[in-house]
Amino acid sequence: MAIQVYNTLNRKKEPFKTIEENKVKMYVCGPTVYNYIHIGNARPAVVFDTIRRYLEYRGYDVLYVSNFTDVDDRLIKASIEQGDSVLNIAERFINAYKEDVNALNVREADLHPRATETMPEIIAFIQKLIDKGYAYEAGGDVYFRTRKFQGYGKLSHQSIDELKVGARIDVGEHKEDPLDFTLWKAAKPGEITWESPWGVGRPGWHIECSAMVEKYLGDTIDIHAGGQDLTFPHHENEIAQSEALHDDMMANYWLHNGYIKINNEKMSKSIGNVILVHELVKKYDPNVVRFFIQTVHYRHPINFNDELLSSAEQAYDRLRTTYYNLLHRLQHSADLLETDERNAWMETIKGLKDRFIAEMDDDFNTANGISVLFDASREANKLLQDKNSSKEILEAYLALLDELTGVLGLSLAKQEELLDEDIENLISQREDARKTRRFDVADQIRDDLKDKGIVLEDTPQGVRWKRV
RNA sequence: GGCGGCAUAGCCAAGUGGUAAGGCACGGGUCUGCAAAACCCUUAUCCCCCGGUUCGAAUCCGGGUGCCGCCUCCA
Numbered sequence: 226m227a228i229q230v231y232n233t234l235n236r237k238k239e240p241f242k243t244i245e246e247n248k249v250k251m252y253v254c255g256p257t258v259y260n261y262i263h264i265g266n267a268r269p270a271v272v273f274d275t276i277r278r279y280l281e282y283r284g285y286d287v288l289y290v291s292n293f294t295d296v297d298d299r300l301i302k303a304s305i306e307q308g309d310s311v312l313n314i315a316e317r318f319i320n321a322y323k324e325d326v327n328a329l330n331v332r333e334a335d336l337h338p339r340a341t342e343t344m345p346e347i348i349a350f351i352q353k354l355i356d357k358g359y360a361y362e363a364g365g366d367v368y369f370r371t372r373k374f375q376g377y378g379k380l381s382h383q384s385i386d387e388l389k390v391g392a393r394i395d396v397g398e399h400k401e402d403p404l405d406f407t408l409w410k411a412a413k414p415g416e417i418t419w420e421s422p423w424g425v426g427r428p429g430w431h432i433e434c435s436a437m438v439e440k441y442l443g444d445t446i447d448i449h450a451g452g453q454d455l456t457f458p459h460h461e462n463e464i465a466q467s468e469a470l471h472d473d474m475m476a477n478y479w480l481h482n483g484y485i486k487i488n489n490e491k492m493s494k495s496i497g498n499v500i501l502v503h504e505l506v507k508k509y510d511p512n513v514v515r516f517f518i519q520t521v522h523y524r525h526p527i528n529f530n531d532e533l534l535s536s537a538e539q540a541y542d543r544l545r546t547t548y549y550n551l552l553h554r555l556q557h558s559a560d561l562l563e564t565d566e567r568n569a570w571m572e573t574i575k576g577l578k579d580r581f582i583a584e585m586d587d588d589f590n591t592a593n594g595i596s597v598l599f600d601a602s603r604e605a606n607k608l609l610q611d612k613n614s615s616k617e618i619l620e621a622y623l624a625l626l627d628e629l630t631g632v633l634g635l636s637l638a639k640q641e642e643l644l645d646e647d648i649e650n651l652i653s654q655r656e657d658a659r660k661t662r663r664f665d666v667a668d669q670i671r672d673d674l675k676d677k678g679i680v681l682e683d684t685p686q687g688v689r690w691k692r693v
Numbered sequence: 694g695g696c697g698g699c700a701u702a703g704c705c706a707a708g709u710g711g712u713a714a715g716g717c718a719c720g721g722g723u724c725u726g727c728a729a730a731a732c733c734c735u736u737a738u739c740c741c742c743c744g745g746u747u748c749g750a751a752u753c754c755g756g757g758u759g760c761c762g763c764c765u766c767c768a
Contacts, residue, residue, distance in 0.1 A: 236697090256768075265768045297766070378696095381763075387695040388764070407766090430766045452768030457696090459766075483698085484762065493767080520706070520716075526699075526761075536705065536717045543716080546730065584707095592707055596715035606731050610724085664726055671728080682729045689730080 228283065228586045230448075231524060233456060233479040234380055238588055243447050244477070249280050249287045250442040252476070254434060254451035254459065255337070257294040258318035259303045262325050263499045264514075264529060265452070265485045265492055271515055272482045272523040273450050274331040275633055276589050282632045283582075290441050291334040292434060293319050295341050296427055301416055311417045312341065325502040328511045330634045336441055340433040347428045347436040348421050350470070351408045359469040363399035365411030365424045371404040374465040380479060381457035406462055408432050431462040438467065438475065449476035453524075456481055483526045492529075500529060512635050513538045519591040519633055540599075547602040548626055548637035549691065550609055555619045558686040562613040570608065570618045574625050577601045581629050591633060598629055612685075644690070648679060652688060655681070 228241040243249055253273045256266050280287050295315035304311045323333070340347070351367055354360035360369050371377055377385055385404065392403035407429035412418040418425035438446060444467070451460065460479065467475040484491075487498040505514060517537035521527040577597055584593035605622040608614050630637055644652075651670050658666040671681050674690075682689040 254768080257766080263768085267768085269768055294766090299766085381696070383696055383764075392764090453698095454763070454767060457763060482768075484768080486761085489760085491761080491767095522707075524698090525706090528705085533705065533717095539718090540705095540716045550730070590707075593714075596707070599715055603732085609730090610732065659726080662726075668727070680729070683725075683727095684730080691730095 228280075229588050230478050230480070231588045232477075233481050236382070239478070241478070243285070244445060247285055249285045249448060250446040251277065251280075251287055251289050251448040251450070252434070252438050252442060252446055253289070253291040253334070253449075254455055255291040255293050255334075256322055257297055257299060258315045258322060259297075259299045260318060261321050261501045261503050263492065263501050264505060266322075267326065267329060267502045267514075268485055268518055268523075268527070269450070269452050269482050270326045270331045271329055271518045271634075273480070274326075275519065275591060276448075276450075276480070276523075277332070278632055278634055279585050279589060283586075288336075288442065289334045290336045290338065290437065292437050293322075293337060293339045294430065294433065295319070295339045296417060297340075297430060304417075315339070315341075321503070325506070328506045329502070329515050330511065330636070332634075338437045338441065340428060343433060343436055343440065344419050344428075346440045347432055348409075348419075350432060350436045350439065350466070351428075352422060353470055354408065354466065357470065359466075360408055361401065362409075362423045363401075365426060366399055366407060367409035367423055368400050368405040369408050369462070369465060369469075370401065371406065371465060372402055374469045376468070377404075377465055378461065380461050380464055383457070406431065406458065408466070431459055432466060434459075434463050435466040435470075435475075438463075439471075444471040445474050446476045448478045448480060450480040450482075453481040453483055482523045483521075486526055486528045488530045489528055509534055509538065510541075513541050515633075516541050516595070516635055519635075520595055522588075522590060522592050524588075544598055544602050544626070544630075545637050545639070546691075547605050547609075548623070549639065550689070551605055551619055551623050551626075553684070553689050554609055554614065554686055555616065555623070557689075558614075563615050567615060567618065571621065573604055574601075574618075574621050577604065578625060578629070581632075585632070594629070594633065598626070601625060601629070642692070644679070648674065648677070652681065652690065656688060659683075 229238040230241045231238045251273075253269065256262055277287050277289050293315070296311055300311045300314060303314050307314065319339075327333075351360060354369065355362065355367065358370070359373055360367055372385065378388060389404055394400050394403050409421060409423055409426050409432075410429055411424055411426045417427065419427060438449070449460070449463075464475050486492065487500065490496055490498060492498055492500070513534065517534060518527065520537065520540075577600060580600075581594050581597040584590050584597060587593070601622070605626070608618060608622065626637055651674060655667045655670040658664070658670070674681060678692055680691050680693050682691070
């Protein structure tokens, strides 16, 4: 059974078929870099990074391109407010973006093109649209002739006459039709500009993606993705530009992730409930944040608040505990014997892996993939209760957990930690006390260590400790 | 007005025709010197409401209620 992908274009799941065998060309709309990113920006980064990782896991060679919009109205505004250049501000927040998504274990794209570095291609793209009659210059601006493009509205499933109701012409615009959108914007005095056949100016928002996709990936790509809000008008306009020019599909699959809400409200600056990734990862382990995002299907809305994050933290710790306990057993057990049930265990492990793949194949259902991780955890915990467990099977469970969490971009492994010598001493003093049944002494030491954030757990294979 | 989404246990969340995954929290039991961790059991006769199709629906159709998104360069 092939991977099934929900395609916004047709509003249904379809078998995933690539243009070139085993190769995926994927483009994800990136941020406008005028500020630190919030969790609304983080979601697509995490979601499509996960999809990329999964496709690679399934044997595809993925070429992943994601842009930075480094010139637009908001950047110009920020530039004026901060008295700094557009390019400096962009540079600063590109670095901040990379730092933030890196914390969430989002891999860098193969290519991160910037609008300002794609200017010749953007201008050439616009010129070709003019030559083909799909665009026109007016007063130094260039507009796309929306009505001329057959099929406008096919992604957002709206008819052009309905769209017309909301469209309007702003003061200073020179559109033939309210539905037309800007490809090139004439500069106002003092703004950052580029030379073009239509005078100095800068590109409209939508054109950079069309130009970049063409430049780096080709006329038709496999996957084009972004947040749900980009469906209209951004992606609709990209389709119009690219398909008008190429007379071919821009992308075979359009994927859109759902919105984020804060305490069931829309996250917005006016409400003042915007959560920056920056701040969030100080408060919660980035693994937990990533995990939390993945516990909800990517197309569904996701609600953020402290209670939900804390619950996710508890859940994630369950997986971690299993992982640590497997490691502890492996390292501290002298009784690693072959069990009679070796084949049964290996079958179970194989079954878990197969289930994980089946769930993820179904439109990247990470919520169900994660439920398999919990089942794996339960099975591994059962193994840990056996008196005789073999090294091979313990290692197989660790490998399974590493493999599946790795696909999701999560890590259960903790950093190598050492205890202070005096704490080591206390632990061994307690062991002595327990051996001589001086339990009051032993319990006192355990309580003291707990106050210092070290929890002790006695197992048949010796004492186990963890920090809390 | 147009287009679309969602409504599943105390909370979160899968499931889109075959009789309710998983997690958090709660309760009982086992294990333990006591704990912790873990395991087992229990926890929605039922999936917003009403009607219909079907041998059979949380899942399909019609109607209703509630919440939300896009149609404003906001992911």
